[in-house]
Amino acid sequence: MTAPMLILKDIAKSYPAPSGGTVEVLKSIFLEVEAGRSIAIVGPSGSGKSTLLNIIGTLDFPSAGSVFLEGQELGRMGEVELAAIRNRKIGFVFQQHHLLPQCNVLENILVPTLISRSESIQIAETRARALLDQVGLSPRLDYRPGQLSGGEQLRVAVVRAMINQPRLLLADEPTGSLDRAGAESLADLLVEMNRQQGTTLVVVTHSLPLAQRMDRIYTLVDGALVPGNP
Ligand SMILES: Nc1ncnc2c1ncn2[C@@H]1O[C@H](COP(=O)(O)OP(=O)(O)OP(=O)(O)O)[C@@H](O)[C@H]1O
Ligand SMILES: [Mg+2]
Numbered sequence: 001m002t003a004p005m006l007i008l009k010d011i012a013k014s015y016p017a018p019s020g021g022t023v024e025v026l027k028s029i030f031l032e033v034e035a036g037r038s039i040a041i042v043g044p045s046g047s048g049k050s051t052l053l054n055i056i057g058t059l060d061f062p063s064a065g066s067v068f069l070e071g072q073e074l075g076r077m078g079e080v081e082l083a084a085i086r087n088r089k090i091g092f093v094f095q096q097h098h099l100l101p102q103c104n105v106l107e108n109i110l111v112p113t114l115i116s117r118s119e120s121i122q123i124a125e126t127r128a129r130a131l132l133d134q135v136g137l138s139p140r141l142d143y144r145p146g147q148l149s150g151g152e153q154l155r156v157a158v159v160r161a162m163i164n165q166p167r168l169l170l171a172d173e174p175t176g177s178l179d180r181a182g183a184e185s186l187a188d189l190l191v192e193m194n195r196q197q198g199t200t201l202v203v204v205t206h207s208l209p210l211a212q213r214m215d216r217i218y219t220l221v222d223g224a225l226v227p228g229n230p
Helices: 049-056 078-089 107-114 120-136 150-162 178-196
Strands: 004-014 022-033 038-042 063-069 090-093 168-172 202-206 215-223 224-227
Touching: 004 049, 022 049, 022 224, 038 178, 049 078, 049 168, 049 202, 078 090, 078 107, 090 150, 107 120, 107 150, 107 178, 120 150, 150 178, 150 224, 168 178
Parallel strands: 038 202, 038 215, 090 168, 168 202
Antiparallel strands: 004 022, 004 063, 215 224
């Protein structure tokens, strides 16, 4: 039997508060996501959704508890191994999308391929052009992020996260700055990626329509994940 894509075992996370003491953001998080499934995490602003996504994506570390990706415990890995997992297995759509301002759309999307050197840049470029076409950005290939609208930047960030065909895609509020039609077509893209390529999705969102397109919804309340939405 293959290991689940993701297991979180009793994850806690606290931060030092600026005024002294600590803030306990995550208290006891348990989660298991089988490969190929999709889940949404909802919850109020400040409840710890981005914190949790960063921990799953190996960008931050829990104060306690363990994260397993395909059976491998992240806490037991060194930085080199973690970087390899980040580049090869995980795609990340950030709440602030972190596009490189000096690179145009196509170049931004090819950054993960250049880093991981997992395949030829020509093959990745063909896929990049097809994905950009799908999200309506073909006319913007040579634009820089500063010349794009917020929603266009977001779509570039989503395509960038998909370009290496990650096994796990983590998306933090991926429809935040989109209008209804834009949000719907982005949700279509995520669902299609999940169905066609078996990409496991963990999507953090305030949007109920997007959350409802995932297999399961969890709500983050008082530092714990509860199945369902409030
Ligand atoms: N580096 C940090 N140091 C101290 N506190 C932090 C730090 N990062 C986050 N926090 C606190 O942790 C809490 C959770 O933040 P987080 O960004 O995970 O929330 P969120 O659920 O993603 O909210 P939103 O829906 O607004 O994006 C917040 O109260 C925030 O102030
Ligand atoms: Mg957040």
